[in-house]
Amino acid sequence: MPDPPFLATNRRCFLIRSAGFAAGVGLLSAVPLRAIRATPQAMQEAIRKIVGEASLRQGRVRLDVPPLVENGNTVPLTVSVDSPMTEADHVQAIHIVNEKNPQPYIISATLGPRAGRASVSTRIKLADSQQVVALAEMSDGSFWSESADIIVTIAACVEDLH
Amino acid sequence: MARVLINVPARAKRGEVIELKTLISHPMESGYRVGTNGALIPRDIITLFTCTYNGQEIFRAELSPAIAANPFIAFFTTATESGTLAFRWSGDNGFSATETAVITVE
Numbered sequence: 001m002p003d004p005p006f007l008a009t010n011r012r013c014f015l016i017r018s019a020g021f022a023a024g025v026g027l028l029s030a031v032p033l034r035a036i037r038a039t040p041q042a043m044q045e046a047i048r049k050i051v052g053e054a055s056l057r058q059g060r061v062r063l064d065v066p067p068l069v070e071n072g073n074t075v076p077l078t079v080s081v082d083s084p085m086t087e088a089d090h091v092q093a094i095h096i097v098n099e100k101n102p103q104p105y106i107i108s109a110t111l112g113p114r115a116g117r118a119s120v121s122t123r124i125k126l127a128d129s130q131q132v133v134a135l136a137e138m139s140d141g142s143f144w145s146e147s148a149d150i151i152v153t154i155a156a157c158v159e160d161l162h
Numbered sequence: 163m164a165r166v167l168i169n170v171p172a173r174a175k176r177g178e179v180i181e182l183k184t185l186i187s188h189p190m191e192s193g194y195r196v197g198t199n200g201a202l203i204p205r206d207i208i209t210l211f212t213c214t215y216n217g218q219e220i221f222r223a224e225l226s227p228a229i230a231a232n233p234f235i236a237f238f239t240t241a242t243e244s245g246t247l248a249f250r251w252s253g254d255n256g257f258s259a260t261e262t263a264v265i266t267v268e
Contacts, residue, residue, distance in 0.1 A: 074230040098228060102194040105226040109237070114220050116179035116240040122223075123230040125192070156230075 038104045043133065046097045046104035050135055051143045061146035063134040072126040072156035080119035081136040081144070091118035093137040100130040113139075125156040164188055168249060170263040174241035182213065182221075183236040186251055186259060192227035208253035211235055216245035225253075241267045 047056070064078040081091045090113040096106040109120045118136070126132075133147040169183040186208070193205025205227060213221040220239050233251075244267045251259045 101228050102192070103226065103228070106228040107226065108224040110222040111237070112220065114215070114240050114242070115238050117238040119238055120223070121234070121236040123234050125190075125228050125230050 037127075038099065038101055040099050040131075043097050043099045043104045043131075047133065047135065047145075050095050050097075050108075050137075054141055054143050056135070056143045056145055058145060060144040061134050061136045063132065063146045063148045065132060065148050065150055067149070068151045069126070069153070071154050072128075072152040073154075074123045074156075075126050075150070075152075076121070076123050077132070078119065078121040079134040079136075079146075080117070083118045083136075083138070085113055085116055085118055087113050088139070090139045091115075091136050092139055094118070094120050095135040095137070096124070096132060097135070098124075098126065098130060098132050100128040101125070102127065106132070126150060126152045127155050128152060164251070164257075164259045166249070166251075166259060166261040168261055168263055170247055170265060172264075173266045173268065176241060176243075176267050178241045179238050180241050180265075181236060181238050182247065183234070184211075184213075184249055184261075185232060185234045187232050188251075188253070188257070190225075190227070190229055190231045190233060194227065206254050206257075208233055208251050208257060210252050212250050213237075213239075214248045214250075215239060216243065241265065243267055 060082045062080045065075065069075050079094050079096060083089065083091045091111055094109045097104045098106055106124050107122060111118060129151045131147050131149050133145055136144045165187040167185040171180050174180050188208055189206060191203055191206040195203050197203045207227050208225050211223045211225065212219055221237050223235060225233060244265060247263045247265060249261045
């Protein structure tokens with residue numbers, strides 16, 4: 001029995017059409033996703049921008065964050081820095097950056113010797129399992145850092161609202 | 163007007179290090195999410211938070227879209243004198259909120 005005209009197709013034609021369709025869908029979905037994702041390189045560039053020419057050393061910073069989070073929409077995080085917080089030696093700023101959110105910056109906090117204790121807490125969004133880096137800028141111009149790897153089971157930020 | 167919750171001790175000893183906790187209701191729409199019509203939802207976030215102690219700035223934070231909705235920020239300061247702590251948030255679409263707390267230092 002012949003097919004009705006609007007369904008007239010053969011195996012070859014069907015394959016060509018579906019391949020074209022798949023390629024089109026692939027292109028459409030891949031391009032914007034890639035465009036709005038930060039990468040480890042973007043994080044490195046962000047760190048470079050914050051630190052400038054100064055050297056970056058590990059230590060003195062404590063980054064308290066759960067290693068495994070269920071909901072990436074709100075992740076509690078505390079950064080504390082080992083510092084006497086005196087006029088001569090204090091933490092000037094605390095920066096937090098990430099690897100795989102759409103953009104690498106999280107927060108930049110400015111403090112001074114009056115803070116008494118160099119510690120900042122907040123809640124952040126994480127779009128994927130990734131590394132978060134905390135940087136501390138000291139009054140003598142040195143930079144110290146600490147990183148943490150976080151596994152996220154439900155991502156934030158980029159999910160569609162349907 | 164956004165709802166604000168702040169936690170500041172009412173009394174403190176001179177020189178004591180106190181923790182200041184702040185929470186403000188705000189959607190912190192990142193600008194990277196796609197809505198039901200397929201278009202990106204425009205960014206609407208708080209970009210700057212500052213705290214002043216008797217008019218002198220003691221803390222400042224620049225926020226990014228990666229801060230969770232209803233931003234919570236906690237930090238420390240030294241209780242130096244009795245007076246007023248003023249908290250100020252500002253952001254996209256002309257958003258602005260201010261809250262004050264009175265502290266007695268003895």
